[in-house]
Amino acid sequence: MNGLPPVRSVRGTAVVVPGNDVDTDRIVPARYLKCVTFDALGPQLFYDERYDENGAPKDHPLNRPGADEAKILICGANFGCGSSREHAPQSIHKAGFRALIGGSFAEIFFGNATTLGMPCVTLDPEGMASLRAAVQREPELEVEVNVEARQVRAGEHVFPAHLPDGTRGALLEGRWDALTDLLTADAEIEATARRLGYLPSGA
Amino acid sequence: MRHDRPKNLYDKVWDAHAVRDLDSGATQLLIGAHMIHEVTSPQAFGMLDDLDLPVRMPERTFATVDHIVPTHSREEPFEDPLADEMIRALRRNCERHGITLFDLHSGHQGIVHMVGPEQGITQPGTTVVCGDSHTSTHGAFGAIAFGIGTSQVRDVLATQTLAMNRLKVRRIQVDGELQPGVYAKDVILHVIRTLGVNGGTGYAYEYAGEVFDRMSMEERMTVCNMSIEGGARCGYVNPDDTTFAYLEGRPYAPYGAAWDEAVARWRSLASDPDCAYDDVVTIDAATIVPTVTWGINPGQAIFIDETVPDPAQARNAAERASTEEAIAHMQLTPGAPIAGTKVDVAFFGSCTNGRLGDFVEAARVLRGRKVADDVHAIAVPGSQLVKAECERLGIDRVFRDAGFEWREAGCSMCLAMNPDKLLGDQLCASTSNRNFKGRQGSPTGRTVLMSPVMVMAAAVTGRITDARTLFGAPQEVVA
Numbered sequence: 001m002n003g004l005p006p007v008r009s010v011r012g013t014a015v016v017v018p019g020n021d022v023d024t025d026r027i028v029p030a031r032y033l034k035c036v037t038f039d040a041l042g043p044q045l046f047y048d049e050r051y052d053e054n055g056a057p058k059d060h061p062l063n064r065p066g067a068d069e070a071k072i073l074i075c076g077a078n079f080g081c082g083s084s085r086e087h088a089p090q091s092i093h094k095a096g097f098r099a100l101i102g103g104s105f106a107e108i109f110f111g112n113a114t115t116l117g118m119p120c121v122t123l124d125p126e127g128m129a130s131l132r133a134a135v136q137r138e139p140e141l142e143v144e145v146n147v148e149a150r151q152v153r154a155g156e157h158v159f160p161a162h163l164p165d166g167t168r169g170a171l172l173e174g175r176w177d178a179l180t181d182l183l184t185a186d187a188e189i190e191a192t193a194r195r196l197g198y199l200p201s202g203a
Numbered sequence: 204m205r206h207d208r209p210k211n212l213y214d215k216v217w218d219a220h221a222v223r224d225l226d227s228g229a230t231q232l233l234i235g236a237h238m239i240h241e242v243t244s245p246q247a248f249g250m251l252d253d254l255d256l257p258v259r260m261p262e263r264t265f266a267t268v269d270h271i272v273p274t275h276s277r278e279e280p281f282e283d284p285l286a287d288e289m290i291r292a293l294r295r296n297c298e299r300h301g302i303t304l305f306d307l308h309s310g311h312q313g314i315v316h317m318v319g320p321e322q323g324i325t326q327p328g329t330t331v332v333c334g335d336s337h338t339s340t341h342g343a344f345g346a347i348a349f350g351i352g353t354s355q356v357r358d359v360l361a362t363q364t365l366a367m368n369r370l371k372v373r374r375i376q377v378d379g380e381l382q383p384g385v386y387a388k389d390v391i392l393h394v395i396r397t398l399g400v401n402g403g404t405g406y407a408y409e410y411a412g413e414v415f416d417r418m419s420m421e422e423r424m425t426v427c428n429m430s431i432e433g434g435a436r437c438g439y440v441n442p443d444d445t446t447f448a449y450l451e452g453r454p455y456a457p458y459g460a461a462w463d464e465a466v467a468r469w470r471s472l473a474s475d476p477d478c479a480y481d482d483v484v485t486i487d488a489a490t491i492v493p494t495v496t497w498g499i500n501p502g503q504a505i506f507i508d509e510t511v512p513d514p515a516q517a518r519n520a521a522e523r524a525s526t527e528e529a530i531a532h533m534q535l536t537p538g539a540p541i542a543g544t545k546v547d548v549a550f551f552g553s554c555t556n557g558r559l560g561d562f563v564e565a566a567r568v569l570r571g572r573k574v575a576d577d578v579h580a581i582a583v584p585g586s587q588l589v590k591a592e593c594e595r596l597g598i599d600r601v602f603r604d605a606g607f608e609w610r611e612a613g614c615s616m617c618l619a620m621n622p623d624k625l626l627g628d629q630l631c632a633s634t635s636n637r638n639f640k641g642r643q644g645s646p647t648g649r650t651v652l653m654s655p656v657m658v659m660a661a662a663v664t665g666r667i668t669d670a671r672t673l674f675g676a677p678q679e680v681v682a
């Protein structure tokens with residue numbers, strides 16, 4: 001569990017997905033959740049928005065040329081609301097994305113994405129609007145999510161980005177997967193369980 | 204337990220379960236009960252294997268199967284090979300790690316959020332987690348209960364702890380009398396509509412006041428269940444005599460002298476009378492009317508006697524866009540009454556409203572009536588215990604005689620992971636908790652959330668209908 005790579009910045013092209021309150025059932029339709037590993041989830045990202053009932057591709061940003069090379073997903077407000085299933089961030093990660101920029105993120109989604117080393121940063125509404133416009137105008141534009149500087153750069157635009165201190169520190173120090181830390185507290189776990197009384201101790 | 208200053212239940216339970224502060228600023232929190240199910244656990248067990256780690260407290264880990272279980276037949280292997288693989292993976296993992304599994308033929312299987320309370324595993328003052336966002340249900344007992352992702356399921360399996368940030372606490376105080384025919388479901392839909400689907404982000408909700416005090420445990424579970432639909436990861440009701448009466452005698456509840464000790468401890472964990480909250484919201488119970496959703500998130504809800512919102516009257520561009528999107532998906536007319544909208548399917552079940560009290564109340568109004576000819580109606584008890592009890596009381600006959608299909612316990616049409624699905628753009632009057640696009644299995648399917656009695660009214664008339672006018676107001680007011 002040791003030696004996770006620090007996540008200082010993510011750079012690449014970006015895709016803009018439309019809408020606010022995009023829930024996890026839309027990110028990965030529930031019928032694709034029947035899997036005992038997450039390996040095959042990439043192609044099922046936004047499936048019902050990308051393909052019609054016969055499986056023919058619709059005009060969706062993720063179906064446009066170059067989208068499969070993108071590293072950054074740009075989304076609206078309250079992205080990832082709904083279920084706590086990690087299938088949603090896993091699917092985004094397996095599809096090749098390594099960072100998200102949005103108006104805001106649902107809490108559970110944000111935590112799940114961070115645990116994959118995938119920063120979710122937020123911009124103010126004006127920043128979101130001009131970032132979206134810049135990427136839609138020029139899909140090949142390189143976008144950078146700079147965790148260290150809490151900044152998003154797109155061409156010559158630079159936007160201040162918000163990322164909580166704890167999350168930023170965890171990404172920079174390679175502690176974004178909490179299990180590394182959690183495993184080093186056996187004696188304290190034991191003591192807390194004993195004090196509570198209703199849990200077995202001596203395990 | 205002594206406190207220097209008055210505290211709310213959330214802070215008391217949090218402080219008692221805090222193992223230590225982590226460098227990230229999060230707290231390492233000890234978990235009292237870890238509930239697992241077939242959908243979000245196999246990947247976590249796989250991660251555990253990759254790291255060569257054992258399960259830290261298998262005796263505090265409890266499993267059941269619910270999401271993928273077919274409800275029309277329990278025959279194995281399941282027709283769907285992927286579903287079959289998932290149930291076999293769960294059995295294998297439980298067996299290997301010595302975890303109690305309430306399996307299909309145990310008589311105790313059911314939706315995971317029903318099994319915990321039924322078995323008495325969910326107790327006041329504990330922490331409960333599960334890889335499922337409706338874990339907030341268990342908060343009805345005065346537990347801190349919340350949904351987690353699969354990597355966190357792995358963390359809890361490996362260490363019985365989690366890295367978590369403390370939430371703020373918002374007290375939602377509902378005082379006064381509910382009007383006849385207004386149910387727990389209406390109360391929570393109204394709370395979500397009032398505060399918004401992400402109004403609860405960063406908060407735990409404490410439901411307090413006369414209305415919640417009077418509610419049964421089942422009704423409190425309905426309310427806490429939908430906390431997450433308002434953005435609050437957990438919601439709770441302070442434990443009281445109603446809580447203790449429900450728990451006494453359940454398999455995992457303490458007994459004998461330990462019971463009396465536990466009750467005394469639980470009582471002391473309730474929020475102190477003069478404790479502080481980060482926010483307080485008050486709602487007058489008398490203003491709440493039976494509520495239905497008109498859109499594609501649970502906050503898009505109106506009273507049954509209101510009209511569908513008009514995008515032209517939205518307060519801002521974002522609201523206009525989301526109203527337009529919702530109305531287009533739902534095929535509704537702005538400004539038209541929601542009552543009278545044609546219904547194709549009636550779904551009765553889920554961890555929101557699949558409990559005995561829901562069935563008893565629904566059967567009371569359904570008795571002697573028939574489901575409308577063109578409505579497909581299914582009734583799905585949330586657990587095998589609820590199903591058995593309904594059958595003992597003859598409630599299944601009321602449903603069957605009316606034209607409902609009477610099914611085996613599971614999540615069923617609450618979500619599209621088993622054979623129960625909407626077809627095409629069918630409109631479903633549903634007792635479940637989510638009306639997201641595609642939630643019930645068809646990308647164009649339409650879900651209208653409402654209380655069980657309102658679903659009965661929709662099933663009988665084939666239209667969204669005010670149950671109060673159809674059935675008359677109930678004689679005995681249920682909270």
Ligand code: SF4
Binds near residue numbers: 269314315316555635
């Ligand atoms: S009944 Fe619905 S909400 Fe509840 S656990 Fe099952 S799928 Fe989730």
